Amino acid sequence: MLKKSGITMLLIIMVFLSACGSNNGNNAESSAPASSSSPSESASASPSESPSASKEPVTIKALMYTPNGGQEETMKAMVDAFQAANTDVTVDVEVVPYADYETKLNTLLASGSAPDIFEVGYENFRKYAEKDLLLDLNPSIEADASFDPGIYKKLAYDAFNYNGKQMGVTESFSDVVLYYNKDLFDAKGLAYPDASWTWKEELEAAQKLTDAKAGVWGTYAPIQFYEFYKTIGQNGGGVWDAGGKPTINSPANVEALQWMIDKASKYKVSPALNDDTFNQPDADLNAFVAGKIAMVRFGIWNFGRFKDAPFKWDIALEPGNTQKAHHFFADGLTASKTTKHADAVWRFLKFYTSDPAAVSKRIEAGWSVPAVADDAVMEAYYKQTPPESKKIVTEALDSLVLPPVGPKPEMWGEFTGAVGEELDKAKFGKSTAQEALDAAQKKVEELLSK
């Protein structure tokens, strides 16, 4: 009897604990508000473009990361619109968080079970193209009489051209801008950030806005590789010189890293660098929604997340030191070289990236900016508020910095990892900014010499 009850109890506890575990995982990944657009709206969209539906039905698989964390429903609505217009094609999309995406994709590619379509950021595109893993779209493009590359912004379309072969289509671009909490600025009677601001003005305002007792911080930016290459750009620095030699420990870069650290450790206008909460994923987004950060840098894909924030907020250009610099990301859809459904794949790529039925959903949900050339599309995008100053999204492009891919694109992961590790050491006070960047410079030189 006793034995039985012991085992029962064990089982109950086991089930309970394992249930806890899986819940945690789910919560982390599905914290997003559902998008407003419903699939039915799109059913009637662009029937004229639908090719003969008498073809044999096919299912194509797609792997994506951009919808993760809030835009899954928008993506589904876009896919539904495609399926309504192309009844012979079923698209089976899997969404993977960005942090795990590359690992998953590489493993799928290596094991020969590559998805027909997968998303690739501009910084990774060349690597896959070089390894001859991507489908050359030129034959499909030439065969498609109804297609005109002019529907895309030229720069965005050409970004996925490799040695004359079109190997992908830009679906959207996005940048990172300064978000600010208007209510916090109003409470202190401060002027809102504008294009004239530099780090100096940002610091002055942040010092007035910080209220450590209430847990309110003046400004925040994480210390990691992506933030680093943008911030050094704002100080006139860079990772590579014109000849492709690393310049990671240049004086301008050291000064910029020092500024990133000083905001927390010297001026105390940012959370402490070893603050556990702020080292968790999405902590900065949550803190902004909770009204605990006055100024912060976020990607424009987060607009929808703050739609219902209980305070007024807007966006501005990021303050720079000697010049402006803004992140720019271009995400594209590419196809696997091994796909058996090149025609269906091409139809999906074209529809998802440019068809009004798909593009309008992207805009309605406040997701990212489609790379289409049609000005009316941008007008519709600007009209979606908040934020009121939506044109900042385009203005930021005047000072964009691309991910510094460097002379060896295939080493991007290792290269960012090596620099990131040294940044971590500086962040936790294990080395000075100078020492950290000297070490990073040495590591990168070694990587390049291989």
Next chain:
Amino acid sequence: MVGQRKWNRRIAAFVFLLPALIGLAAFQLLPMASSVIISFSDWDLLSKWTQIHFIGWDNYADVFKDDKSYTSIKNIFIFLIGYMPFITVLGTFFAVLLNRNIRGIKFYRAAVFVPVITSWVAVSIVWRWLLNGQSGLVNYLLSLVGIQGPIWLQDDFWAMVAIIAVTVWKDIGFVSIILLAGLQDISDDYYEAADLDGASAWRKLWQITIPLLSPTLFFVVTISLINSFQLFDQVLIMTNGGPAGATSTIVEQVYRNAFQFNKMGFAAAQSWVLFVIIFSVTMVMQWLQRRWVVYER
């Protein structure tokens, strides 16, 4: 006739073993064999077989040139220094406590064993919350007794302490259940004889319990050592090898090189170096066992 029968039995045995053998060959032996080949190549996960070059011992040479390999091995030894004494001493202690006939002993045994059967991923996430420097329960409890807790997982010393503590917490159940079985194997006759001779409890522990438990202890120590060298799950989730590499481990490096940096050949070489380390440690343990392990029969 007899020979024929023997053969039949062998074939039958083989057929019954076949399902297990196929699994072993497909998922253990084949990957192991290919990892030897990969470790001499520059395969980067994405290249096709035709694009691979064999580069001799270069990967192995690189492993010994790689600072991070040394850091991860050093971290494992730091981990062992903290982990092994706790797991053996506490494990024995719990085993002795659980080796009694008191009310609800089944419950206590089950309770100690629960962490063992829980997934490492789940407990790591829970512990990450509990150990949060600002809002974690652990630091709240410490503050009640007037101690300001460290920011556990962001501090290079305390992060390792936390990893050790959580691993001890999770493994203690396994170790004590094994040791408990060992304890129950010791015949009461020895204790009765010792009681007649008027031996103290201390003396009984050192002269009877420990020697007779030593084969089980040896097993537990060996298994714990091997597992420690393969430290991975909790590190990846709780600290991701950080802060700044302070909890980076060998398997974590293998994973990172293989699946994040796509250096399959290098990672394969690294895992074979790990194999050699574990193999040598186990051999040393085997050799040492002659000095302290007592077999009854």
